[in-house]
Amino acid sequence: MEVTFKVYRKDPEKDGKPGRSNYTVEVAESATVLDALLKIRDEVDSTLAFRASCAKGYCGECMVRVNGSARLCCTAKVPDYTKKGPEISLDPLRNIPVIKDLVFDFDAFLWNKIKAVKPWLESDGSSVNGENLLPDSQMQDMRKVMSCFNCGMCDEGCTVLPVDFNFLGPAALTKAYRLAFDPRNKNSREQVKIVEKPKGIWDCVHCYEADEHCPRGIEPTKRIVALRDKAYHAGITHETVARHHKSFAASVKESGWVDEGRLAVESEGLTNVKGLMKLLPTAAKALAKGKAPIPYMHAKRPDADRIKKIFEKAEQEEK
Amino acid sequence: MQEFDVLVVGGGAAGLRAAIAAKHAGATVALISKVHPLRTNSAIAQGGLNAPLGKNDSPESFAQDTFVAGDDLCDRDVVRIFTQKASQDIIWLERMGVPFNRDTEGRLDRRPFGSNRQSRTCYTDDRTGHMVLQVLHEQFQREQIPSFEEWFVSTLAVDNGTCVGAVALSLRSGKLDAFSARSTILASGGFTRVYLPSTASLGTTGDGQSLGYNAGARLMDMEMIQFHPTVLAKREGLLLTEALLSEGAVVVDHKGGSISDIKGMPRHKISLSIYSRQNGAGSVLLDLRPVGKEKLARFPQTQELARTVGGLDVTKEVLPISPAAHRPMGGIETNAAGETSIDGLFAVGECACNGLNGAGRLAGNTLTEAVVFGRKVGEAAAKHATAVAKKSFPATKVGDEEQKLARIMSGDSSQDTVRKIHGELGRLMNEKVGLIRNGAGLKEALTEIQNLEERFSRVRVKNPSRVYNYELTSYLELASMLTLAEVVALAAQSRTESRGAHQRADFPERDDTNWKSHTVATLAGGSVQLQKKPMASS
Secondary structure (H helix, E strand, O other): OEEEEEEEEOOOOOOOOOEEEEEEEEOOOOOEHHHHHHHHHHHHOOOOOOOOOOOOOOOOOOEEEEOOEEEEOOOOEHHHHOOOOOEEEEEOOOOOOEEEOOEEOHHHHHHHHHHHOOOOOOOOOOOOOOOOOOOHHHHHHHHHHHOOOOOOHHHHHOOOOOOOOOOOHHHHHHHHHHHHHOOOOOOHHHHHHHHHOOOOHHHOOOOOHHHHHOOOOOOHHHHHHHHHHHHHHOOOOOOHHHHHHHHHHHHHHHHOOOOHHHHHHHHHOOOOHHHHHHHHHHHHHHHHOOOOOOOOOOOOOOOHHHHHHHHHHHHHHHO | OEEEEEEEEOOOHHHHHHHHHHHHOOOOEEEEEOOOHHHOHHHHOOOOEEOOOOOOOOHHHHHHHHHHHOOOOOOHHHHHHHHHHHHHHHHHHHHOOOOOOEOOOOOEOEEOOOOOOOOOEEOOOOOHHHHHHHHHHHHHHHOOOOEEEOEEEEEEEEEOOEEEEEEEEEOOOOOEEEEEEEEEEEOOOOOHHHOOOEOOOOOOOOHHHHHHHHOOOOEEOOOOEEEEOOEEOOOOOEEOOOHHHHOOOEEEOOOOOEOOOOOOOOHHHHHHHHHHHOOOOOOEEEEOHHHOHHHHOOOHHHHHHHHHOOOOOOOOOOEEEOOEEEEEOOEEEOOOOOEOOOEOEEEOHHHEEOOOOOOOOOOOHHHHHHHHHHHHHHHHHHHHHHHOOOOOOOOOHHHHHHHHHHHHOOOOOOOOOHHHHHHHHHHHHHHHOOOOEOHHHHHHHHHHHHHHHHHHOOOOOOOOOOOOOHHHHHHHHHHHHHHHHHHHHHHHHHOOOOEOOEOEOOEOOOOHHHHOEEEEEEEEOOEEEEEEEEOOOO
16 A cells, blocks of 8 residues: 655754655555655655664654554554555654654663652662562562563653643653662662652643553653552651641541641641742731631531531551 | 762663662763663563562572573573572562562462562562662662763774773763763663564664674674464554463463463463464463452453553453563673673673573573673673773774764665565564574575665765754664674574574474574674584583
8 A cells, every 4th residue: 555654753853943855655554654664665755764773663663653543653553544645654752852853862761760760679689588478469460560571652742741841741750769668678768858859740630641641541730649549648848738738638528628728737847937928918808808817717518417427537547 | 971889771670770879889880871861661561570479489499480481592500590590689678668569477479470480570560670670770760870861972982992881972961072981881782573473672772782883792692582382463562561461361272272382481482382272463462360350350461451452351361362472582792790792891681682581581581681790790890890990992993983973864665664574574584583483594584684784875864953863763773673683593503402482493403412502693704703602411
């Protein structure tokens, strides 16, 4: 079948401006997009740059956008993309600096972010006492999370990264989950502290795009939420947002509804004078309108005890 | 110029393990890899890695199975070292975080695999290579070893018989740089892409073997190429782990007759059996349904790939399979410490041949080999670096490489392309230097390889850039493959017997009288010199 591939081009050695090249080639019915790219590079335009390694869907190297959707091009079957016509557009992933043509900066996108979470176990490697004895159920969860092959699809779909490229992103945070929850890791507290800081777990907006995009069903969003839980219970609450969650839950548990005054104050932190001072203009405006809640002077709502029971039951189940 | 005690070329399992070990031994280390370590061929290994951890198992039993799979061509001392160290090195992997499957006592579970007579293959579902590589890379990052990713080594620097480092091209900047090192370890993987189809990644093109060979190192047992029996015929080279056979999968021929003489057999026997029962492409079928849902859950990778690549649901459909070239046993000749015939040059992993695998590698030994010898060779290289005086890097080496690249990238190219020549080479090797060889076919193959080399000499790289110029890297990779193809064919021609993976229709019997020997190839005066190296008696 004859197909025209419209491929994104960018040449850092020329003007570096994005362009597009169209290549019309004859490909087999069973061909993948990677097959076509290899043919194009060999027979039509050898300046075309794109990455590939295993060519069999295992290694994650050949990620591109095919007709706008990110995927591995070695498993993208050409006929699946030519149903509306014999044209396929190919682009690098979104919102990532492009180096050349379809080769984008994977270091900035992913590898460096993984490095930033200190992605290794601190563990005693001596074989003298044999292997750690562990139930397979624990290892099963690890195998699921570690089946991540750094394809980058979760980061590509993330709605925070286009706004803040420095957000660690679901892939790096999934790695952090692996570190935090591997029972053999002696360093997990330090690693949780790293991801609890700005640009980490609390910057996720839980849009669940990562879970939608992950081809292995790893559910990065779920892992990020689990990390928040772990951080919170370990008393690692550096971030305002963490304190916000804690205060919110505490006042609902005690009184059945949110104590807004207490929430504002505890989110900033009781000893955070600078932060508290920032609240004054808002507090003054609210007071003028007769809407200022006085922190801690907060009536329990009716049936507050039943709401408290729900919390206690949930806390029991968590244990 | 960059300077290190130890330079590791290749970022797969063996290279990473060697780099970590060299660093632990106190050396300054750097890694060069043409793809990111997590994109290397190690990532696609599935089945598992062997260790004699079972109550009824022992290094001796493990060694015996290795000898049988190697059809008595293995070096006994190397096998002894390997089988004695395997358990400790696999336990290290577990302790550093590999999420191995466990038995009911929480110990490392071991699956039956290939011709291992004991269940000794530790595994993580069917993604063992991926998990082991990931943990090795984690530990590699912990060591903060400088990692030159997407750098292509274009030549070794050998001065007066001593290797003093290498020159490499950065794909990102397009610049050549010199890497001076007291010890250089080649861990660049196999050369299976010389064959098409093959189960290997696109970059498994034998660059390390070619670099070493061109610098004067010896290549041993190059005729020994293992074909993997259960490769999906629908999509070239998609491997289905042999562990499926041990878990109950059934192989049937086109008439529906079960091929049952393969249980517990070494790979070359299974491949030959399937090959002999084939009646056209894809006529032999692998049925995974007898494995059962519960056990199939331990093969998520198989299910995923059969679906995304082959469009098949393994719980409902049968899979057409055909043996395909998988990994070489041969490579750069080394001793147990990874030393080659060139001072300062080491080799480890699939690019090396230390005598462990003989004429056939026992299923499950490859990853274990990568970590056991990765560690040993890293330590040896670090030790060597402390013991030698620093030699100066030849001043003209980078300039020479600039000129070589300029020559390749200038002038008119013929109508041939790299991919066209590679395609013809791959199919030729598969047909005439493949599962079953004969004298006439090998002779024809050698003539054809010469023709391909001559055609290749008239090809030029048309892409004038050096930044992410994959036409250039493909060209250099094809040069490696053509060099090695000739050595493989000559070695196959010289071995007038059948042993393990090397099967000669015209010499169908094993000949221990004349052939308890390795073949050794050296480049001398521009042509291949072959010798017979008798096995060490022990």
